[in-house]
Amino acid sequence: MLEALLEYQFLQNAVAASLLASIVCGIIGVIIVEKKIVMMSGGIAHTAYGGVGLGYLCGFEPMLGAVLFAVTAALGIGFVRRQGSVHTDIIIALFWSFGMALGIAFIGFMPGYPPDMNSFLFGNILSVTKAELNLMLLMSCVVVFIIVIFFNYWKAYLFDDQFATIIGIKTALLEYLLLILVALTVIVLIRLAGIILLLALLTAPAATAALLVKKLKNRMILAGMLGVFFCLTGLWISYEANIASGATIIILSVLSYACVYTLKILKRNFFTK
Amino acid sequence: MTTAILIKNLYVNYNHTPALAGVSLEVAEGEFLGIIGPNGGGKSTLLKAILGLVPIASGEVYIYEQAIPKNRSLIGYVPQSTAVDRGFPISVAEAVITARLKCGLHPLFKYSKKDKNYALECLEKVGIENLAQRQISELSGGEFQRLLLARALCLQPKILLLDEPTASVDPASSERIYELLNELNQAGKTILLVTHDLMVVASAVGSLACLNQQLVYHGKPELTEPIVNQMYGCPVDLIAHGVPHRVLRKHDGGHKNA
Numbered sequence: 314m315l316e317a318l319l320e321y322q323f324l325q326n327a328v329a330a331s332l333l334a335s336i337v338c339g340i341i342g343v344i345i346v347e348k349k350i351v352m353m354s355g356g357i358a359h360t361a362y363g364g365v366g367l368g369y370l371c372g373f374e375p376m377l378g379a380v381l382f383a384v385t386a387a388l389g390i391g392f393v394r395r396q397g398s399v400h401t402d403i404i405i406a407l408f409w410s411f412g413m414a415l416g417i418a419f420i421g422f423m424p425g426y427p428p429d430m431n432s433f434l435f436g437n438i439l440s441v442t443k444a445e446l447n448l449m450l451l452m453s454c455v456v457v458f459i460i461v462i463f464f465n466y467w468k469a470y471l472f473d474d475q476f477a478t479i480i481g482i483k484t485a486l487l488e489y490l491l492l493i494l495v496a497l498t499v500i501v502l503i504r505l506a507g508i509i510l511l512l513a514l515l516t517a518p519a520a521t522a523a524l525l526v527k528k529l530k531n532r533m534i535l536a537g538m539l540g541v542f543f544c545l546t547g548l549w550i551s552y553e554a555n556i557a558s559g560a561t562i563i564i565l566s567v568l569s570y571a572c573v574y575t576l577k578i579l580k581r582n583f584f585t586k
Numbered sequence: 587m588t589t590a591i592l593i594k595n596l597y598v599n600y601n602h603t604p605a606l607a608g609v610s611l612e613v614a615e616g617e618f619l620g621i622i623g624p625n626g627g628g629k630s631t632l633l634k635a636i637l638g639l640v641p642i643a644s645g646e647v648y649i650y651e652q653a654i655p656k657n658r659s660l661i662g663y664v665p666q667s668t669a670v671d672r673g674f675p676i677s678v679a680e681a682v683i684t685a686r687l688k689c690g691l692h693p694l695f696k697y698s699k700k701d702k703n704y705a706l707e708c709l710e711k712v713g714i715e716n717l718a719q720r721q722i723s724e725l726s727g728g729e730f731q732r733l734l735l736a737r738a739l740c741l742q743p744k745i746l747l748l749d750e751p752t753a754s755v756d757p758a759s760s761e762r763i764y765e766l767l768n769e770l771n772q773a774g775k776t777i778l779l780v781t782h783d784l785m786v787v788a789s790a791v792g793s794l795a796c797l798n799q800q801l802v803y804h805g806k807p808e809l810t811e812p813i814v815n816q817m818y819g820c821p822v823d824l825i826a827h828g829v830p831h832r833v834l835r836k837h838d839g840g841h842k843n844a
Binding site (some may be wrong): 471482531 | 669741
């Protein structure tokens with residue numbers, strides 16, 4: 314695969330996309346796992362499908378439509394959640410299905426032969442274009458920048474948001490900001506693993522890192538490194554075995570988590586006996 | 587005498603059911619007030635109302651003569667330990683120092699040397715400075731409670747509000763926490779704590795109030811049967827076994843209490 318990597322632009326793009334995805338996965342993945350908003354992230358991701366459909370229908374870049382829908386879903390879910398009168402999981406479910414339904418409807422309205430939506434649903438890293446790569450780069454930079462400059466605030470907010478509110482930190486702003494960052498992360502991951510599969514890529518490295526290291530920053534770094542390992546190894550296996558890249562990466566991530574989890578349980582039982 | 591907290595005719599509703607119905611309370615500076623009452627009697631709600639965290643239906647709350655949430659920075663809040671995520675990956679020192687964050691949002695904010703020293707001092711005050719580098723997930727119930735107290739002290743508050751500070755704590759640690767609160771009170775802090783643990787609190791605090799949607803008593807830490815019955819809405823047997831301090835006043839012909 315190494316010679317092919319030097320030779321083919323599409324493989325270079327795939328590797329670059331994997332690295333970007335791993336970085337944001339490491340950071341945002343750890344946060345959503347700790348804040349227990351994994352399913353909310355799932356809702357945001359699936360709503361993005363509506364944007365892809367709208368992009369195809371109106372003739373603009375589908376990924377831009379996905380950005381629009383994901384960010385709207387993030388703000389909408391965040392707003393309803395803050396009102397506190399409806400259960401969050403109801404809102405998540407409605408956004409989740411409504412976004413998917415809109416996507417299907419928009420594609421249905423398109424005249425002529427429908428486009429291939431599978432790569433958005435299940436990812437196809439080998440077809441990442443230069444323009445998409447630039448979009449991913451931009452999104453990753455925004456995510457990393459916002460997390461890094463407010464790192465101490467994020468830590469206080471994630472640990473105890475009520476206390477943070479009392480001492481005068483703008484927690485409402487942080488909450489919306491976090492959901493928007495989740496939306497941007499989802500966009501970075503769509504080409505890699507697809508709307509349906511990306512949730513495991515977002516959580517598996519973070520959850521594995523949580524089993525291994527204790528400090529928040531170290532978890533983010535380790536989750537990022539695990540992400541790189543899962544993505545590149547998955548890419549290589551999928552290239553050699555000629556199977557779908559997204560699915561390969563996800564299977565590898567989840568199995569790795571299962572292995573580490575099992576080893577940890579065995580170790581604990583061994584030591585307590 | 588300065589009034590630290592003044593509450594006038596406070597009403598708070600949750601989905602149209604009243605949690606607090608007409609509570610008026612004055613807490614003097616330097617007072618150590620324990621508020622007791624049944625579960626669901628509005629104890630935590632009262633604290634949250636003082637902090638401005640729940641919407642007030644009617645009534646007023648003042649902190650040092652300023653309507654909330656203006657003087658909120660004078661309050662150190664110690665939440666119920668179950669309200670805080672104890673599995674979060676943060677060390678004891680890191681958790682305490684969050685109290686030194688500048689309000690608002692400041693890009694690239696770094697804690698100063700002074701902040702770090704002060705956080706350590708607060709850990710010393712509660713006696714867990716040796717655990718500073720531990721992760722909070724490795725603390726016992728009593729240690730975690732003291733961490734929350736240290737974090738509140740790190741705000742340099744005039745008033746401490748504590749929500750069930752001994753709920754998930756073993757008896758020895760519980761005693762240690764009340765000793766600590768007494769020391770802080772002696773050093774000039776106004777303290778208001780809520781708990782459902784009648785027996786212990788009555789022996790530790792300077793004054794007592796009973797809350798069940800309304801305030802049914804506020805005065806010396808000595809409970810009479812009528813007050814307790816009114817507070818719980820039905821006759822309650824109080825048996826103070828193994829508690830060295832008298833909670834209930836002896837009453838004529840009675841034999842079932844302490």
